[in-house]
Amino acid sequence: MTDHAAPRDRDDGPILWVNTLFLSLSPFVAAALIPLYLWYSGSHWALWAAAFTLWIFSGLGITIGYHRLFAHRSYEGSPLWRFLSLIAGASALQNSAIVWAAAHRRHHQHTDHEGDPYDATRGFWWAHMKWIFHDNDRADDLSNVPDLKADSLVVWQDKWYWAIALVVNVGLPLGLGLLIGHPWGMLLFAGLARIVFTHQATFCINSLCHILGTQPWSKNNTSKDSWICAYLTFGEGYHNFHHTFPADYRNGLRWYHFDPAKWAIWTGNHLGLTSNLKRTEAPIQWRKKFERQTERYETSLSQIVPETNEDWSQRIESARLQVDKNLTRWSQKLREYHRACRDGQVSASLLRSVRLSRRAFRRAWKQFLALEQTMPQPA
Ligand SMILES: [Zn+2]
Numbered sequence: 001m002t003d004h005a006a007p008r009d010r011d012d013g014p015i016l017w018v019n020t021l022f023l024s025l026s027p028f029v030a031a032a033l034i035p036l037y038l039w040y041s042g043s044h045w046a047l048w049a050a051a052f053t054l055w056i057f058s059g060l061g062i063t064i065g066y067h068r069l070f071a072h073r074s075y076e077g078s079p080l081w082r083f084l085s086l087i088a089g090a091s092a093l094q095n096s097a098i099v100w101a102a103a104h105r106r107h108h109q110h111t112d113h114e115g116d117p118y119d120a121t122r123g124f125w126w127a128h129m130k131w132i133f134h135d136n137d138r139a140d141d142l143s144n145v146p147d148l149k150a151d152s153l154v155v156w157q158d159k160w161y162w163a164i165a166l167v168v169n170v171g172l173p174l175g176l177g178l179l180i181g182h183p184w185g186m187l188l189f190a191g192l193a194r195i196v197f198t199h200q201a202t203f204c205i206n207s208l209c210h211i212l213g214t215q216p217w218s219k220n221n222t223s224k225d226s227w228i229c230a231y232l233t234f235g236e237g238y239h240n241f242h243h244t245f246p247a248d249y250r251n252g253l254r255w256y257h258f259d260p261a262k263w264a265i266w267t268g269n270h271l272g273l274t275s276n277l278k279r280t281e282a283p284i285q286w287r288k289k290f291e292r293q294t295e296r297y298e299t300s301l302s303q304i305v306p307e308t309n310e311d312w313s314q315r316i317e318s319a320r321l322q323v324d325k326n327l328t329r330w331s332q333k334l335r336e337y338h339r340a341c342r343d344g345q346v347s348a349s350l351l352r353s354v355r356l357s358r359r360a361f362r363r364a365w366k367q368f369l370a371l372e373q374t375m376p377q378p379a
């Protein structure tokens, strides 16, 4: 993973020394002080428990709150949910929700291009944290978050961000530490070291999740799906899916995909704390998979010998049309079904036609995919 040099004419803005020194040195300071503390002052179970709990709290504050709720509005949260998300987000020490969301929306709008604050094409370290070292004019541009500027709770958190961050990152660990007679230990474990872990987990979303993994949904940008990244980033590792369907409240689509934020939002829904969870409909997901498979066939066709190319072009095109036709029909039937649900008029025959159209699509898809097995290998 090399770090490509920025073009000469690129103005990243002046260096922010507080950000640069803190982010560069904090991992080393924490790694050096923890063994020293344990050696001289001994351990206490509460140090580890508080650090772990606050790590989960702050990590989920970013994924559940800053990312999926405020930046993408992929679901709605009750005032209590939003308040807790804002406190948890502030404990991750990554700026206020409004500033974080504005940068993240720019990342989605300009992914891999000028205007993307953490453009992964500039290399691992830029996307990981070097972008935070610079004072960029665009960081103050909040024109893309009018909805958040109208949310009084979000505005309150922005106004008092540093006070809240100090209370949760210094006051809380200090208070807990005094209770167990380890004030410095708790500041080190539940404060500094925990912040380092939370920072690195979030930073990996912008760096590793654009480098490591596969692209089953789209090749339009560098985002990747990777179960390893999911474990490192509180479930944000299915990043290719996320960039393709950013309004979906899930990152890990399947139930077994590691995505604690998805499980928490879903549980919140059953407790009446979250609502209007947005999901991408199955035919829309399949449409993307269909486009990716078509691209793969086009690549393969361009590599096989010309004598067999024409025959295979026709076979693929006829299977492709079948998939397209059946996918469109399934989408139409689902739309009819949703309309009928709204009107309270779901009939047995409509349900049957939805099932049949889905089955017909699956059959056509299988035949389309089967061509890959028998297709001649590239010359
Ligand atoms: Zn991304």
Ligand SMILES: [Zn+2]
Binding pocket: 067, 071, 072, 104, 108, 242, 246
């Ligand atoms: Zn996002």
